[in-house]
Amino acid sequence: MTVLVDRHLRGYVVLFQGTLSAESWLDLVPIRFVMFEEVNLADDSSDRAVWKLAQKNND
Template sequence: MIVLVDYNLTGYVVLLRGTLAADGWLDLLSIQFVLLEEAGLAMDSSDRLIWQFAQANQMLLLTANRNAKGEDSLEQTIQRMGTPTSLPVITIGSLDRLIEREYREQCAARLAEIALYIENYSGVGRLFIP
């Protein structure tokens, strides 16, 4: 599973990846994190462009701050363009709490569960974790 990491999680993804590894999830699952810039997307790309890119490339989008403001907002894009086969957007409920080990472990476990059972989450739009 490839996870496209939104710009606001760039520094945090190292912690999340480390937690997944420490908890043994990376021994069970192949999860690769790709930053927007590594995917060739600009940091100021619209929510719609990022969502479309993730869907076209069968990536989960991991974010913490995409909103419903404007026609190109993530929420509007999911509502207008989402289908029953669309991959979900994973949204971290509290970005500031990712520095807390217990919260990060909960987020990592939930992300692993979603990746493991991805077929159960097609078409749901957005999932908040933990």
């Protein structure tokens, strides 16, 4: 599973990913957190642009 994360949640994702890892959840459910800049989305991208990207990648 891939989760797209904007800049407002960056710090929370670090904590959440650490918790998932420490509790071995990532062994059961592989989750990958991807920041907007990793997929060439601007921080101010519209919901439509984010949705189109998600549909295109079908993750």
